[in-house]
Amino acid sequence: MLRQYELVERVKAYDPDADEDLLNRAYVFSMKAHGSQLRASGDPYFSHPIEVAGILTDLHLDDETIVTGILHDTIEDTVATREDILRLFGENVARLVDGVTKLSRIEAQTESERAAENLRRFLLAMSDDIRVLLVKLADRLHNMRTLRFLKNPEKRRRIARETMDIYAPLAERIGMYGFMDELKELSFAELEPEAYQSVTKRLEALRADGGDMVKRIESGIRHTLETAGIVVDDVRGREKRPWSIWRKMQDKHVSFEQLSDVMAFRVITRNPEDCYRALGALHRRWPAVPGRFKDHISNPKRNGYRSLHTTLLDRARIRIEVQIRDADMHAQAEFGMAAHWAYKQKTGAGSVNYPWLTDLIEILEHAQSPEEVLEHTRIAMFQEHLFCFTPKGELIQLPRGATPVDFAYAVHTTLGDTCVGARVNGKVVPLRTRLQNGDQVEILRSSAQTPDSAWDQFVVTAKARSAVRRHQRQRLRAAQLKTGEALFHDTIRRLKVDIGAEALSEALKRLKLPDQPALFVAMADQSVTDAQLLDALVPGSSAPRKARRKQAPSTPDSAIVVDGEAHAGVMEMAPCCMPVPGDRIVGLRVPGQGLMVHTIDCKSLAAAENGDWVDLKWSPDVRSGTGRIEIVLMNEPGALAQVTAILAQQGANIVNLQLRERDRAHHIYVMDVEVDDLKHLMELERGLRAPALVVSVDRLQG
Numbered sequence: 056m057l058r059q060y061e062l063v064e065r066v067k068a069y070d071p072d073a074d075e076d077l078l079n080r081a082y083v084f085s086m087k088a089h090g091s092q093l094r095a096s097g098d099p100y101f102s103h104p105i106e107v108a109g110i111l112t113d114l115h116l117d118d119e120t121i122v123t124g125i126l127h128d129t130i131e132d133t134v135a136t137r138e139d140i141l142r143l144f145g146e147n148v149a150r151l152v153d154g155v156t157k158l159s160r161i162e163a164q165t166e167s168e169r170a171a172e173n174l175r176r177f178l179l180a181m182s183d184d185i186r187v188l189l190v191k192l193a194d195r196l197h198n199m200r201t202l203r204f205l206k207n208p209e210k211r212r213r214i215a216r217e218t219m220d221i222y223a224p225l226a227e228r229i230g231m232y233g234f235m236d237e238l239k240e241l242s243f244a245e246l247e248p249e250a251y252q253s254v255t256k257r258l259e260a261l262r263a264d265g266g267d268m269v270k271r272i273e274s275g276i277r278h279t280l281e282t283a284g285i286v287v288d289d290v291r292g293r294e295k296r297p298w299s300i301w302r303k304m305q306d307k308h309v310s311f312e313q314l315s316d317v318m319a320f321r322v323i324t325r326n327p328e329d330c331y332r333a334l335g336a337l338h339r340r341w342p343a344v345p346g347r348f349k350d351h352i353s354n355p356k357r358n359g360y361r362s363l364h365t366t367l368l369d370r371a372r373i374r375i376e377v378q379i380r381d382a383d384m385h386a387q388a389e390f391g392m393a394a395h396w397a398y399k400q401k402t403g404a405g406s407v408n409y410p411w412l413t414d415l416i417e418i419l420e421h422a423q424s425p426e427e428v429l430e431h432t433r434i435a436m437f438q439e440h441l442f443c444f445t446p447k448g449e450l451i452q453l454p455r456g457a458t459p460v461d462f463a464y465a466v467h468t469t470l471g472d473t474c475v476g477a478r479v480n481g482k483v484v485p486l487r488t489r490l491q492n493g494d495q496v497e498i499l500r501s502s503a504q505t506p507d508s509a510w511d512q513f514v515v516t517a518k519a520r521s522a523v524r525r526h527q528r529q530r531l532r533a534a535q536l537k538t539g540e541a542l543f544h545d546t547i548r549r550l551k552v553d554i555g556a557e558a559l560s561e562a563l564k565r566l567k568l569p570d571q572p573a574l575f576v577a578m579a580d581q582s583v584t585d586a587q588l589l590d591a592l593v594p595g596s597s598a599p600r601k602a603r604r605k606q607a608p609s610t611p612d613s614a615i616v617v618d619g620e621a622h623a624g625v626m627e628m629a630p631c632c633m634p635v636p637g638d639r640i641v642g643l644r645v646p647g648q649g650l651m652v653h654t655i656d657c658k659s660l661a662a663a664e665n666g667d668w669v670d671l672k673w674s675p676d677v678r679s680g681t682g683r684i685e686i687v688l689m690n691e692p693g694a695l696a697q698v699t700a701i702l703a704q705q706g707a708n709i710v711n712l713q714l715r716e717r718d719r720a721h722h723i724y725v726m727d728v729e730v731d732d733l734k735h736l737m738e739l740e741r742g743l744r745a746p747a748l749v750v751s752v753d754r755l756q757g
Contacts, residue, residue, distance in 0.1 A: 056102040057109050059083075065112040066121055073118040081122040081144065088133040096204040103197060104128055110193040114390055120186045123151040127190055130156045154187040155194070188225060192234050195222045199241040215245035230360050233389050236296055243298040254297040257311045262294070269293065269318060272375060276320060276337065283336035285329055288382060292320040319376040323385050327352060330379045334363050337377060341367035344374060352384070354442050354450065359387055441492040456515045457490050463498045464519040471522055473500040487513040505530075532576065534625040538650065539575030541615040545669060546578075546585045547592065554592055562591035579625050581644065615642065617652060618674035626650045628681070632657040632756040635680030637733025642669035654756060679729055681710055682736045686724045686743060687750040690717070694748040695724070701742050702728065707735070721750060 057065070059082045066073045085104050092100035108124035122144060129135040130152060141149035199218055205211050219242040226235040244251045269292040277290050295317050304311060324330050330352060347366035355361045362380040369375055380388065443451050443462055451465050459479065464471030476499035477484055490496065506526040514520050547554055559571070566583060568574050577583035617626060617640065626642070632654045634640050639655040652671060653660055660668075688694040702709060711727035730736045736754065743752045 057105050062105065062108060066118060069115045070118065077118055077122055077144065081125040084143065085125045085129060088129045088135045092132065094201070094204070095206070096201055106197045107190070107193045110196060111190065114189065116189065119147050119151065120190060122148050123155060123186065123190050124193060126152050127155045127194060151184060151186055151190065154184065155190045185229070188229065192222060192226055192231065196234060196238060199238060202241065202245060211245055215242040218242045219246065230387060231390060239298045240296050243301065247301070250301050251297055254300050254311065258294055258297065261317070272318065272320065272369065276322065279336055279340045280333055283332070285324070285333050285336060287322055287324050287333065289323040290320065292318060295319055319378070322377060322379045324379065324381050326381055330363050330381060333379050334365060337365070337367060341369065343367060356452070362388060441490065443490050444495045446495065446497045453490065454515055458487055458513055459484070459490065459496055459498060460486050460510050460514050461516040461519045462490065462496045464516060464522060468522060470498055470500060471519060472506055473502060473504045474498050475501045475504045535576045535579035536572055538615065538625045539577070539579035542578045542669065543575060545615065546588050549589065550593060558592055565591040614670040614672040616674045617671050618676055626652055629653045629657065629659065631659045633681055633683045635682045635730055635733050635736055636673045636677045640671045640673070642671045644669060657756060679731055681727050681729050683725065683727050683755045684740065685753050685755050686726060688722045688724065689748045689750060690720055690722055691748050697746045697748060698743060705739050705742055707739050725755065
């Protein structure tokens with residue numbers, strides 16, 4: 056554990072102007088606050104925040120951040136309060152300590168809820184000042200280094216899993232690859248101990264068999280660059296970490312012996328120009344593996360990472376991964392965002408604009424469930440990336456497999472919401488097209504467009520998926536409110552008395568619902584039935600179901616209007632009769648299901664003994680529907696072609712086609728056909744009966 060003077064000396068070594076008194080007061084305050092508390096290892100608890108502060112000094116962070124590391128557990132684990140921190144150390148330190156404090160006091164029903172809420176609050180604090188994340192990562196790193204002292208294996212696994220899923224990707228996102236590698240390695244050793252031991256032992260065996268192969272290849276790289284007249288600051292090789300090797304084995308489904316690239320080398324040049332010269336010299340000396348070159352200098356990652364990556368083939372057919380960068384790029388790669396918080400910038404603003412963080416905050420604000428929060432967060436942080444361009448040449452970074460819809464949302468949420476089409480490299484393409492590195496993408500938009508629910512099946516970015524689902528929920532709620540209100544008024548008409556505000560308020564209390572919109576939603580999704588509503592309004596007033604079904608039909612004015620898209624997710628066209636506009640329709644409410652729309656003469660209605668009918672009528676705005684027809688054709692060439700030609704002539708579109716039966720003489724097809732209305736469907740049937748090869752055409756109902 057660092058002593059007080061040692062910690063101060065380490066900070067003063069890179070920041071001579073650091074506030075020595077502030078550091079000393081924080082050291083003493085934390086030591087007294089934690090008192091005799093002990094860690095699972097048996098060490099004084101005070102040793103943990105001091106070690107965290109020591110990790111932060113390695114990053115050359117400002118004195119406020121170091122003090123935050125010293126104090127980060129005082130509010131949670133001691134009697135100290137935020138007011139104490141504010142009074143003794145100032146507003147900035149108090150805000151940082153408050154942001155990084157563990158949120159273990161949060162009330163949550165499940166572990167996923169707790170994790171999601173912790174992540175939500177943490178990211179919000181991080182968006183205000185990125186130093187919150189730097190301290191938290193140092194805190195998590197030291198906790199992982201001492202994880203083995205926890206006796207509870209389940210708790211160890213939970214912490215390791217959280218580290219692997221959240222903290223290591225966050226470290227990668229801000230460019231702190233050293234932190235990321237160690238966090239993943241420590242988590243891997245806990246989560247997959249057998250795999251970790253297996254890979255470690257095989258690395259040891261490889262080292263014993265191959266001698267000092269790393270040193271030999273290092274020397275070869277140095278000699279090649281010196282011969283080319285390129286001065287480098289460093290050439291360093293290493294075996295890949297067990298975690299990285301294991302992941303590659305899993306991704307490629309190969310054994311350790313089949314892996315040909317278990318070593319990686321780093322070349323540090325004097326300037327960016329020498330990076331490209333070094334790349335050329337190495338490619339002249341060794342064959343380059345096709346498809347393994349990446350230029351992150353001209354196209355930096357979103358976290359600021361810059362480097363050239365290539366893979367070479369050694370004389371022994373061993374693959375050698377090489378990263379080439381200059382000293383500034385190397386500092387950015389090792390320390391990432393921490394490099395922006397050197398002592399000389401300590402007077403600058405705390406916030407840093409990271410587009411991925413802004414997107415993540417937006418997702419968190421609109422997610423509906425804890426599981427959705429964690430799902431979108433992992434999507435946003437784990438994916439590998441490609442680069443595409445806007446028509447104006449702006450570079451947009453996207454995950455592998457991204458589509459034009461993902462691109463539109465990456466540019467701006469409004470552009471994504473109103474996207475109707477896309478041109479990729481000047482050619483109009485479907486919205487589900489997978490983009491390639493270097494594509495130029497132009498988004499076509501319309502102010503009348505809203506996100507299509509089908510997009511959820513192919514978008515890959517968390518921002519796009521979150522936006523689509525948010526609009527789906529909004530559309531569903533609007534439909535529930537509209538349908539539920541109509542069902543509510545249809546139900547209370549049976550009482551034949553006016554219902555006042557007081558009676559409705561009492562009914563809501565009996566039903567344990569907060570307000571009238573909640574009642575409408577409950578009516579729409581069947582969680583409150585007609586009988587329950589009647590009993591809540593006037594106890595004992597609900598009529599038996601059979602009486603309801605025999606009562607006189609409502610007037611046309613009282614029927615609930617079916618207006619297509621507005622009722623998406625609440626009303627569904629019954630697959631047995633598939634009503635189209637113009638059919639006389641009725642709604643069937645069945646407990647545990649939605650409102651099914653049937654034709655009035657559908658045979659399924661008679662079999663629905665437990666159903667509850669609701670009178671429906673079509674809105675004039677509904678301009679299309681899908682009818683189902685059965686066509687019996689002669690088994691002759693061209694018969695089906697004649698049918699499809701008639702469908703095209705009459706403006707009908709085939710939604711689904713199934714060959715139901717076939718024999719030597721006949722084929723029986725079932726077609727789902729999109730038509731304007733009942734009249735259009737009947738005209739279509741008449742037209743289909745005309746060809747001689749058509750035996751019969753019938754609409755399927757019931």
